[in-house]
Amino acid sequence: MIDAIVQSYRDLPLEVLAAITAVFGLFVGSFLNVVIYRYPLEDQTVNEPKRSACPSCGHQLGWTENIPLLSWLWQRGKCKSCSWRIPWRYPLVESMNGFLWGLCAWITLGGDGDVWLLLVRLLVISALVVTTFVDFDCFEIPDSVSIGGMVVGPMLSFLLPQLHVDSASALLFSGADEVTRTGALLNSLVGMASGFGVLWLVGRVGARAFGKDAMGFGDVKLLGAGGAFVGPGGILAALMLGSVLASLWGAAVMWRFYALVQGRARRRAGRKPVAKAWRVARLAGQYVPFGPFLAAGIGIVLLDWNHVLGLLFRT
Numbered sequence: 119m120i121d122a123i124v125q126s127y128r129d130l131p132l133e134v135l136a137a138i139t140a141v142f143g144l145f146v147g148s149f150l151n152v153v154i155y156r157y158p159l160e161d162q163t164v165n166e167p168k169r170s171a172c173p174s175c176g177h178q179l180g181w182t183e184n185i186p187l188l189s190w191l192w193q194r195g196k197c198k199s200c201s202w203r204i205p206w207r208y209p210l211v212e213s214m215n216g217f218l219w220g221l222c223a224w225i226t227l228g229g230d231g232d233v234w235l236l237l238v239r240l241l242v243i244s245a246l247v248v249t250t251f252v253d254f255d256c257f258e259i260p261d262s263v264s265i266g267g268m269v270v271g272p273m274l275s276f277l278l279p280q281l282h283v284d285s286a287s288a289l290l291f292s293g294a295d296e297v298t299r300t301g302a303l304l305n306s307l308v309g310m311a312s313g314f315g316v317l318w319l320v321g322r323v324g325a326r327a328f329g330k331d332a333m334g335f336g337d338v339k340l341l342g343a344g345g346a347f348v349g350p351g352g353i354l355a356a357l358m359l360g361s362v363l364a365s366l367w368g369a370a371v372m373w374r375f376y377a378l379v380q381g382r383a384r385r386r387a388g389r390k391p392v393a394k395a396w397r398v399a400r401l402a403g404q405y406v407p408f409g410p411f412l413a414a415g416i417g418i419v420l421l422d423w424n425h426v427l428g429l430l431f432r433t
């Protein structure tokens with residue numbers, strides 16, 4: 119039965135497959151919004167209350183107000199009952215998850231991947247989306263993602279060795295021409311230890327050098343979980359990618375605050391207190407979370423790390 123459904127799904131043209139998966143991704147994105155919104159709230163869980171309500175007036179949302187993206191467009195970004203402006207974050211998470219799901223289907227099914235590999239990748243991608251937004255909001259990475267990933271990663275690797283088919287070390291551990299279950303499992307465990315170990319070490323060295331915690335333990339666990347899915351080579355690539363992305367973002371944030379403070383001071387007194395602007399910019403730069411960029415790195419590597427590495431190291 120399931121095989122028949124999977125097979126008929128697989129027979130569709132790639133464009134249609136990607137589009138269908140993207141639409142599913144929109145709906146799941148809508149659910150992810152609930153997860154992200156309720157994460158810091160003490161009195162709400164993912165299951166309770168059953169229906170979502172407007173955070174401003176408490177009006178319970180009917181089904182026409184729960185259609186991803188479309189409801190937001192129809193209502194022009196406002197609550198139907200109290201006209202509260204719905205943050206652009208909600209449609210952003212939905213469209214981002216939809217786009218990533220479509221992309222995931224395109225890359226996986228367009229390559230040699232099967233539907234099971236696609237499902238695992240979709241799960242990991244959505245967990246990374248949640249991590250990204252929770253970390254931006256609360257400077258915290260949910261344990262259900264990081265510890266959950268460390269538990270589930272090795273199990274899925276054993277069940278689906280295909281996950282590690284791009285990894286040279288997985289072949290090495292398999293001692294054969296193709297990746298075996300044991301090889302995939304070993305690759306997952308070594309990947310987890312590498313991600314965990316390297317970032318922990320970076321954190322220790324950073325703490326010695328700067329006299330403060332350079333790295334949250336949440337980041338360390340996240341990289342461990344990522345390593346369980348992409349192996350040791352992949353997770354180092356993800357760390358490099360994440361560091362580059364975080365530096366670019368951090369520089370942009372610092373530049374924004376620097377320009378802001380200096381512009382204000384110039385209007386007021388006609389001079390340029392460079393030192394103060396620089397101090398504020400550095401402070402703002404310290405409040406850039408690392409998790410979202412690690413998540414982006416892991417996602418890129420998960421989908422197509424051979425191509426990504428090829429792009430980075432092409433000479």
Ligand SMILES: [Zn+2]
Pocket residue numbers: 172173174175176177197198199200201202
């Ligand atoms: Zn309202």
